[in-house]
Amino acid sequence: SQKIEQNSEALNIQEGKTATLTCNYTNYSPAYLQWYRQDPGRGPVFLLLIRENEKEKRKERLKVTFDTTLKQSLFHITASQPADSATYLCATCPVGTASKLTFGTGTRLQVTL
Amino acid sequence: EAGVAQSPRYKIIEKRQSVAFWCNPISGHATLYWYQQILGQGPKLLIQFQNNGVVDDSQLPKDRFSAERLKGVDSTLKIQPAKLEDSAVYLCASSLPPEGSLAGELFFGEGSRLTVL
Known part of the structure; x- marks a missing residue:
């Protein structure tokens, strides 16, 4: 079956370090991946989209990579701050369709002083 | 620009009762989604509309859940009876x-938290 997997364990890092979150997918051949941020009690907020022909995408302190060989996307936050503490979700659609955007379980990031 | 509006924010009901949630999407957005998010999990798609037509409802428990999007704008999601x-x-x-095949960026509302006792 098709799966999008993220590390369910929380990631704890110190302020100023780079946080790296992983999104693995199986039985998918996605044309793109989306990344969202979700704060407690709020709806997810879109951050970045990376297409399969883009190896890397950047937005301010955020960087996303997409490795179709490893079937993996990595999400990096450089110079992390306590305000970056949240749950980060990756999502994609089955190939060839724009419907059924499916989310991973999300990884909670905690940035401490 | 106004965001996606949802109501109610919180609802507590007894099992076997019914409940309805309302959603008003961003003006001009033709695609509307309902997701269910259980604590500690990612959002799970229940139903997707394109204007007032259903694109996908394969994960909607149709014996108890229903959704409609009349006139291609507002939408309601109903659960009857709740478990x-x-x-x-x-x-x-x-x-x-x-x-x-490129799904656009999704804009989410704040969500409606349902507790079934």
């Missing part, structure tokens, strides 16, 4: 129409 396992946050999202 304990329906306790979750129900998220509504909207987006511009997809560009081919």
Whole structure:
């Protein structure tokens, strides 16, 4: 079956370090991946989209990579701050369709002083 | 620009009762989604509308859940009768129409938290 997997364990890092979150997918051949941020009690907020022909995408302190060989996307936050503490979700659609955007379980990031 | 509006924010009901959630998407967004998010899990798609037509409802428990999007704008999601396992946050999202197979950025509402006792 098709799966999008993220590390369910929380990631704890110190302020100023780079946080790296992983999104693995199986039985998918996605044309793109989306990344969202979700704060407690709020709806997810879109951050970045990376297409399969883009190896890397950047937005301010955020960087996303997409490795179709490893079937993996990595999400990096450089110079992390306590305000970056949240749950980060990756999502994609089955190939060839724009419907059924499916989310991973999300990884909670905690940035401490 | 106004965001996606949802109501109510919180609802507590007894099992076997019914409940309805309302969503008003961002103006001009043809695509509307309802997701269910159980605590500690990612959002799970229940139903996707394109204007007032259903694009996908393969994960909607149709024996108890129903959704409609009359006139291609507002949408309601109903649960009748509710079960304990329906306790979750129900998220509504909207987006511009997809560009081919590229789904657009989703804009989510704050969600409606349902507790079934």
